[in-house]
Amino acid sequence: MDRRPIIAGNWKMNKTVGEALSLVRDLRSLVSMVRDRVEVVVAPPFTALHPVGKALEDSNIGLAGQNCHWEPSGAYTGEISAPMLKEAGCTYVILGHSERRQYFGETDETVNRRALSAVKYGLVPILCIGETLKERESNQTLEVVRRQVRGALAGFAAAEVARFVIAYEPVWAIGTGKTATSDQAQEVHAFIREQLVELYDRRTADHVRIQYGGSVKPDNAADLLSKPDVDGALVGGASLKAADFAAIVKAAP
Numbered sequence: 362m363d364r365r366p367i368i369a370g371n372w373k374m375n376k377t378v379g380e381a382l383s384l385v386r387d388l389r390s391l392v393s394m395v396r397d398r399v400e401v402v403v404a405p406p407f408t409a410l411h412p413v414g415k416a417l418e419d420s421n422i423g424l425a426g427q428n429c430h431w432e433p434s435g436a437y438t439g440e441i442s443a444p445m446l447k448e449a450g451c452t453y454v455i456l457g458h459s460e461r462r463q464y465f466g467e468t469d470e471t472v473n474r475r476a477l478s479a480v481k482y483g484l485v486p487i488l489c490i491g492e493t494l495k496e497r498e499s500n501q502t503l504e505v506v507r508r509q510v511r512g513a514l515a516g517f518a519a520a521e522v523a524r525f526v527i528a529y530e531p532v533w534a535i536g537t538g539k540t541a542t543s544d545q546a547q548e549v550h551a552f553i554r555e556q557l558v559e560l561y562d563r564r565t566a567d568h569v570r571i572q573y574g575g576s577v578k579p580d581n582a583a584d585l586l587s588k589p590d591v592d593g594a595l596v597g598g599a600s601l602k603a604a605d606f607a608a609i610v611k612a613a614p
């Protein structure tokens with residue numbers, strides 16, 4: 362199955378509008394040569410989405426939000442809705458990032474509700490899952506991943522899920538400089554795909570792109586991306602530097 366690699370930059374709470382525009386100006390030219398071979402996406406903070414979206418018009422770089430609420434509008438101070446992201450130019454929305462789960466009380470259930478709203482308003486979720494160090498050390502990795510996949514996908518039809526992106530991000534590898542080995546990543550990615558076969562069918566499972574995230578850098582990207590079930594990367598720290606992010610994009614097979 363040929364899945365187009367997808368490399369996404371999760372900027373987290375970084376970059377003012379001015380800084381964001383200067384980063385995408387550099388990125389545009391640096392990644393233009395991969396054309397359609399690799400899908401490239403950036404997820405700036407909410408305030409920069411619209412200007413960055415404008416600056417990316419006619420480029421091969423897509424736009425993602427970093428989260429969205431489950432209601433389209435209402436009294437939810439501090440939240441952003443799926444139709445708002447759509448209007449700002451987003452195609453994707455990152456959901457269930459471990460920092461959201463850890464610091465902002467996200468659960469499999471709220472991630473699922475947010476995903477349902479995202480799809481309803483025409484966004485494609487990038488669903489983040491992954492185990493903590495404690496869970497890995499007590500051999501619970503696959504069980505945790507299984508629960509997170511099933512929780513996030515509750516109520517979705519196969520045709521919807523086929524377009525999703527799942528990001529496997531071991532929590533112990535995020536921002537720590539410790540990456541999973543490519544074999545560790547492949548093992549969990551293959552397991553996630555098997556979950557999709559069980560929940561839906563082989564065809565659907567073969568369509569879903571599964572990214573690896575957690576300290577992806579220019580020097581480890583090619584090895585990770587060479588694995589058969591690693592279909593891309595969700596990049597935090599290294600996505601804040603145009604040259605590093607472009608090097609990761611170019612490392613995609």
Ligand code: PGA
Pocket residue numbers: 371530534535536537538574575576577595596597598599
């Ligand atoms: P990192 O973050 O690349 O800085 O480890 C990845 C992520 O949180 O998506």
